Amino acid sequence: MRTRSGALIDDDLKIDLPxxxxxxxxxxxxxxSKVRSLFITHTHADHYYLHELAMLFxxxxxxxxxxxxxxxxxxxxxxxxxFPNWPQRENLYTIEAYQKIEVDGAEVWSLRAAHYPSRGALNYVVRRGGRTxxxxxDSGWFPDDSWAAQKEFRFDAVILDCTHGAIPAGAYHGGIDSVIATKERMLQEGTATEDTVFVANHFSHNGGLLHEELEERLSPHDILVAYDGMVLEV
Ligand SMILES: [Zn+2]
Ligand SMILES: [Zn+2]
Incomplete structure (x- = not known):
């Protein structure tokens, strides 16, 4: 069963609101109710169901x-x-790519994604407790400026777009091929090590593979296949 993708970090930091x-x-x-910070990657409907926010008030x-x-x-x-009368305007923050934000003991950096060309999309680096x-x-093959910005980091965990599954990656979504190639490049560049946990996520039925079939192709590369409710210790 595949519901739409988001992440919750340490109970209080949420990425996307599917x-x-x-x-x-x-x-x-x-x-x-423990969530204090919500980071939106982009406004496609599978990540941004803002009507749910009405339930806060x-x-x-x-x-x-x-x-x-x-x-x-x-x-x-x-x-x-x-919500023209949004009651907490001071808590709405418009950000762009390549900003650093500090919230509740976490540092968050925004990166430009290769996705949604008419509006743009962000990827996020989150560091807390010395882990990154x-x-x-969502993103296809990362843009050059994202690759350049990533060089500052050594990631402990990397979650990648594998929407296309067995179909070759497109310009705006990844697939098995780009997930494997991304891991290889990160190892070469030193932004990842053999200890870095890689996870493929955001699968479409158009990719044509069941969970086990994705695992058959990704586990030889030491890449985990995400599933609903997955908990990752970083
Ligand atoms: Zn999208
Ligand atoms: Zn999406």
């Missing part, structure tokens, strides 16, 4: 915590258009 978020929280026993909730939301201008403008994660979805 339309399945509420079901995922019920299924996995996640307390979304009256008449649906009355003691909602402050939630900081970070996203590009499309993401933030979309919130303000949908690259959330590389």
């Amino acid at each position: 339309p399945d978020t509420y079901m995922q929280a019920l299924r996995d026993g996640v307390e979304l 009256p008449p649906f909730a009355h003691d909602g915590p402050a939630l900081r939301i970070f996203g590009d201008r499309w993401a933030i403008e979309g919130i303000l258009q949908t 994660l690259l959330y590389g979805m």
